[in-house]
Amino acid sequence: MSLLQPEAGLLFWMVLSFGVVFFILAKYAFPVILKMVEERKAYIDNSLKLADETNAQLELLKAEGEKIITKAREEQVTILNDALSLKEQIINEARNEAKAEAAKQLDTVRKQIRKEQADAILEVRSQVAVLAVDIAEKVIRMQLNDKEKHMSMINRLMDEGDKKTMIQ
Amino acid sequence: MTSKRCMLFVQSLLVACLSLLIVVPATAQEESNKEVNVKEIVFDHIFDSYEWHVTEWGGHPVAVPLPVIVKGEKSGWHLFLSSKLHKGHEYQGFYIASEGDYKGKIVEKNDQNVAVRPLDISITKNTFSLLLASFVLVLIMLSVTQFYKKNTFKKAPGGFVGMVEVIILTIYEDVVIKCVGKDYKRYAPYLLTVFFFVLLNNLMGLIPFFPGGANVTGNIAITLVLSICTFIAINVFGTKEYWKEILWPEVPVWMKVPIPMMPVLELVGIFTKPFALTIRLMANIMAGHAAVLGLTSLVFVTVRMGPAINASMTIGSVLFCIFMSFIELLVAFIQAYVFTMLSAVFIGLSRVEPHHKENTIE
Numbered sequence: 001m002s003l004l005q006p007e008a009g010l011l012f013w014m015v016l017s018f019g020v021v022f023f024i025l026a027k028y029a030f031p032v033i034l035k036m037v038e039e040r041k042a043y044i045d046n047s048l049k050l051a052d053e054t055n056a057q058l059e060l061l062k063a064e065g066e067k068i069i070t071k072a073r074e075e076q077v078t079i080l081n082d083a084l085s086l087k088e089q090i091i092n093e094a095r096n097e098a099k100a101e102a103a104k105q106l107d108t109v110r111k112q113i114r115k116e117q118a119d120a121i122l123e124v125r126s127q128v129a130v131l132a133v134d135i136a137e138k139v140i141r142m143q144l145n146d147k148e149k150h151m152s153m154i155n156r157l158m159d160e161g162d163k164k165t166m167i168q
Numbered sequence: 169m170t171s172k173r174c175m176l177f178v179q180s181l182l183v184a185c186l187s188l189l190i191v192v193p194a195t196a197q198e199e200s201n202k203e204v205n206v207k208e209i210v211f212d213h214i215f216d217s218y219e220w221h222v223t224e225w226g227g228h229p230v231a232v233p234l235p236v237i238v239k240g241e242k243s244g245w246h247l248f249l250s251s252k253l254h255k256g257h258e259y260q261g262f263y264i265a266s267e268g269d270y271k272g273k274i275v276e277k278n279d280q281n282v283a284v285r286p287l288d289i290s291i292t293k294n295t296f297s298l299l300l301a302s303f304v305l306v307l308i309m310l311s312v313t314q315f316y317k318k319n320t321f322k323k324a325p326g327g328f329v330g331m332v333e334v335i336i337l338t339i340y341e342d343v344v345i346k347c348v349g350k351d352y353k354r355y356a357p358y359l360l361t362v363f364f365f366v367l368l369n370n371l372m373g374l375i376p377f378f379p380g381g382a383n384v385t386g387n388i389a390i391t392l393v394l395s396i397c398t399f400i401a402i403n404v405f406g407t408k409e410y411w412k413e414i415l416w417p418e419v420p421v422w423m424k425v426p427i428p429m430m431p432v433l434e435l436v437g438i439f440t441k442p443f444a445l446t447i448r449l450m451a452n453i454m455a456g457h458a459a460v461l462g463l464t465s466l467v468f469v470t471v472r473m474g475p476a477i478n479a480s481m482t483i484g485s486v487l488f489c490i491f492m493s494f495i496e497l498l499v500a501f502i503q504a505y506v507f508t509m510l511s512a513v514f515i516g517l518s519r520v521e522p523h524h525k526e527n528t529i530e
Binding site (some may be wrong): 010030 | 185214215216237287288289290291292294295297299302303306309310312313316317319321333336337356358360361364365387388390392393394397454490499
């Protein structure tokens with residue numbers, strides 16, 4: 001039966017065309033495509049790996065950043081606290097200093113007053129003494145006509161004057 | 169989903185009615201001439217022809233003439249169009265035999281006035297379809313390759329290139345790598361070429377009009393060459409272990425020494441493998457073509473049985489044809505796949521490595 005009898009012409013053309021097709025495809029098409037697909041696979045795998053790594057790194061960086069931020073916040077709090085306490089301290093110090101200064105000034109003023117008081121008393125006393133001496137002189141001038149009485153009077157006054165200076 | 173199915177049904181009904189309108193007058197004309205010979209129609213299609221018969225128009229056949237290339241016994245090479253041989257005309261001593269052993273083939277008369285076949289490498293219908301498919305295949309694959317060369321990793325393949333890549337990878341990963349084994353890289357180009365060659369020829373055979381529809385992969389010459397290529401791939405590159413298993417298999421000695429029963433069986437096996445490949449592909453595709461043609465002929469055969477039967481059979485025929493075409497679409501892929509897979513399996517069997525040492529000690 002000719003159904004199972006290959007035709008010579010068709011055989012010839014088949015060998016020729018299949019041979020040519022096979023040659024072209026096996027040389028220029030399939031190896032290139034398969035190689036490209038494999039390379040692409042490797043490339044994608046690589047890219048995925050890289051992306052994973054980058055993500056992990058990013059995560060790490062994020063965590064680090066958060067750490068830094070929390071640290072900064074803590075620091076901020078401590079710095080604020082420090083500043084607050086420092087402020088209070090400065091205020092206190094200033095207050096104390098002012099107090100001390102005021103006290104000191106008060107003290108000097110008091111001393112001045114006291115000194116001036118003393119000076120005034122001294123002056124008053126000396127005035128009083130001068131007055132007293134003047135008065136006494138006048139009194140004595142009237143009374144002392146003899147030399148003896150005069151001398152004893154002077155001595156006594158001298159002693160009194162000595163005592164007074166000694167007391168002072 | 170249901171609306172889609174409904175649409176499909178309505179469409180097929182419409183197609184059936186339309187074909188009724190067209191077909192009835194045509195068959196009425198034919199009826200007066202002769203009874204429809206389904207067997208002739210089917211076999212005319214399954215066998216090769218020198219011209220590409222497209223249709224009949226107003227009683228005249230519309231056909232694409234194809235080049236005839238023959239070498240007569242004495243007259244040497246001749247090249248002319250097949251239209252010169254139309255309706256039994258003789259041209260340069262050649263004519264198409266209408267009967268005898270060479271029915272339908274170009275013959276010439278020798279000295280004894282006996283019809284003999286010249287050396288005939290005409291571009292027949294199958295040859296033309298084969299060359300066209302080869303050309304298209306090379307074009308497709310080279311354009312796909314071009315895409316990869318141009319867009320190295322820059323662009324994902326989409327559309328047509330993506331489709332071809334999916335098919336290539338399906339065959340490469342599921343068939344070539346799994347069936348061939350270790351040396352898959354060496355055989356991948358051959359197996360992929362075979363797959364796409366068979367697939368494209370199968371699919372082109374399903375197109376019902378001019379550049380398609382030839383029964384290429386249903387022709388034994390085509391499948392024979394393909395399986396001879398596989399035969400070469402199996403046996404030329406077979407390992408030592410493969411030949412040892414054929415010539416000196418591990419069976420009791422009496423089975424191979426006085427009468428080499430097992431070696432003979434194994435040797436026969438070498439040839440049955442490609443033979444099975446040849447017949448399987450040819451028979452499947454040819455049967456598909458025959459079935460579609462037979463179903464289509466149903467329309468013409470039932471003309472004589474009255475309009476009612478004819479109309480109902482026409483609708484049935486169209487529905488069956490649609491169904492068959494879908495099946496054939498599937499078969500086109502499956503047969504290409506099976507051919508490739510069996511080739512890969514046979515190649516894989518020829519790449520056997522020596523068994524473990526324990527076996528040989530026993």
